[in-house]
Amino acid sequence: MALKLDSKIPSGPIEQKWNKAKFEMKLVNPANKRKYTVIVVGSGLAGGAAAASLGELGYNVKCFCFQDSPRRAHSIAAQGGINAAKNYQNDGDSVFRLFYDTVKGGDFRAREANVYRLAEVSVDIIDQCVAQGVPFAREYGGVLANRSFGGAQVSRTFYARGQTGQQLLLGCYQALERQVDAGTVKMFYRYDMQDLVVIDGRARGIVTRNMVTGAIEVHVADAVVLATGGYGNVFYLSTNAKGSNATAIWRAYKKGAAFGNPCFTQIHPTCIPQSGDYQSKLTLMSESLRNDGRIWVPKKKNDTRDPNTIGEAERDYYLERRYPAFGNLCPRDIASRAAKVACDEGYGVGPGGRGVFLDFAESIQRLGRKTIEERYGNLFEIYERITGEDPYSTPMRIYPAVHYTMGGLWVDYNLESTIPGLFVLGEANFSDHGANRLGASALMQGLADGYFVIPYTMGNYLAQVKPGGVDENHSECRAVKEQVGARTKKLLSINGKKTVDDFHRELGKVMWEDCGMARNAAGLKHALERIPQIRAEFWENVTVPGSEGELNQSLERAARVADFLELGELMCRDALIREESCGGHFREEYQTEEGEALRQDDKFCHTAVWEYTGEGKEPVRNEEPLEFEYVHLAQRNYK
Secondary structure (H helix, E strand, O other): OOOOOOOOOOOOOHHHHHHHHHHHOOOOOHHHHOOOEEEEEOOOHHHHHHHHHHHHHOOEEEEEEOOOOHHHOHHHHOOOOEEOOOOOOOOOOOHHHHHHHHHHHOOOOOOHHHHHHHHHHHHHHHHHHHHOOOOOOEOOOOOEOOEOOOOOOOOOEEOOOOOHHHHHHHHHHHHHHHHHHHOOEEEEEOEEEEEEEEEOOEEEEEEEEEOOOOOEEEEEOOEEEEOOOOOHHHHOOOOOOOOOOOHHHHHHHOOOOOEEOOOOEEEEEEEOOOOOOOOOOOOEOOHHHHHOOEEEEEOOOOOOOOHHHOOHHHEEOHHHHHOOOOHHHOOHHHHHHHHHHHHHOOOOOOHHHOOEEEEOHHHHHHHOHHHHHHHHHHHHHHHHHHHOOOOOOOOEEEEEEEEEEOOEEOOOOOOEOOOOOEEEOHHHEOOOOOOOOOOOOHHHHHHHHHHHHHHHHHHHHHOOOOOOOOOOOOHHHHHHHHHHHHHHHHHHHOOOOEOHHHHHHHHHHHHHHHHOOOEOHHHHHHHHHHHHHHHHHHHHHEOOOOOOOOOOHHHHHHHHHHHHHHHHHHHHHHHHHOOOOEOOEOEOOOEOOOOOEOOOHHHHOEEEEEEOOOOOOOOEEEEEEOOOOOOOOOOOOOO
16 A cells, blocks of 8 residues: 655745744643653754754753764764855845755755745744854955855855854754753763654654663653764765764664655765775865866866866866856756766876866965965865865865765655654755755755754644653563664674675675766666675675674674665665656766756656565655646756
């Protein structure tokens, strides 16, 4: 039987939907809020903002942090900025334009209502963060400064040099710690969610592993919020922190939470190229660099000359040539594919020809080195430390890399999954970005969900359920705890010959080659044959040293890779069925004569919503139709 998907989109004009929804939502009496307990898994921008906001409202919040402090969440890696439709530059921006750019940037594969709400609350996010003391850059007169980002022709990106995510997280962290001090939020540091507890069809708790002691524990609540980020590390090499993983959402998927658009992954065009076979992660250079850096390759193939000796007439500024209206600030998916094409055709630079130049010489000459240092100084320092090259005197080398995942657990307008009482925020859900995320929109979505959406929608849910009624000794809690313990013991008992990283690296290579920047039917079919073989060998031949009752990072990684070996297969299955190109999902069989993505709106203008049916059984693909009333379907054009 097909899954019943109710998106719960309010009726009425799009600019009134969110206010209408808020008014119609049920409320919890202030005196009753302290009777309810909410678990928040994750303490980055989405999770930290949600925990702080729900605590401020008076709910009892248990917030689980994978790291030793919320300040170490991967949100700090979003360096370039946060979008908001304030129109301080008076350059034509508006809530509707931000909404339009985001729908178009996502290649018409997102819900209009969700995207409009995101644009609408973006203006409140900036006020909230300024009130918290976030040190946004300012113009001479004191007004907050803005810069441009890909996919927009206005300057709407607020920033704090090249460390915006970190500064926003510090503001969020202060709000969170205030609630910890007030007693409304209890923090659990170095805890790893192992599974979800569902009782009578509702999410009622989680099973965790204390990563320091190894203790398996059950925690119950009246609702659960997952804000655990994306699953880009399925590719092994990505710009994500090594700790970023998919365990929380994947275990929830196997408990009945549907998964939306798993094949929609984003390749970021501005990454430091891979330097060797045994590199463990990649480093992102912020997209903000594309404001002042010009991207080019030599016009001559296999040109290994010093870039400073290659004259202007011998350079191909290919983004400016192909997309004159947007130039170097075209969207990420388009810039990434263009770099791949240049390198595939033999124009790439650096080791193996896997790189293109990002050149600041013209900007330094026009604006002065001091201005560039003020805008991007810490990013230039990161680049020099990693590569040993000075980007002030020689162009950076960049190449696309896995960065963000637009897919995630399916949620309705209220951010509730198909499991009642399980809410999913930020990158962990599939919600707002369609098939491609515009730069500076990740921070925007995380804080929108945490500060301005979940406080309303959580109250609407809790007002309809009685508090309590379940404790850690409930039979379902004990059963899930036993399952987690058995899984852990199984991983430790295999005693094989290959390390966890051996398997992860092997999976990552298959995913990058067959389900990466470009996909085709033959490659995806190969991946769907190969991944089950790798998974079968993993469960027979992996070695996990140590024991369960201690700090054991090998055990943590083994559990991650076991999940990735299942999720990777679902991603390839989803990519094979979606016979079109859209955003970050580029099927080589479906492209225009000019090499741009070619959608098939008559067949795939919908969200693919995957339903787990049991171990060893094929999942069921459901569809949520997408309707475009305010931004009409059209071929994306950034020329």
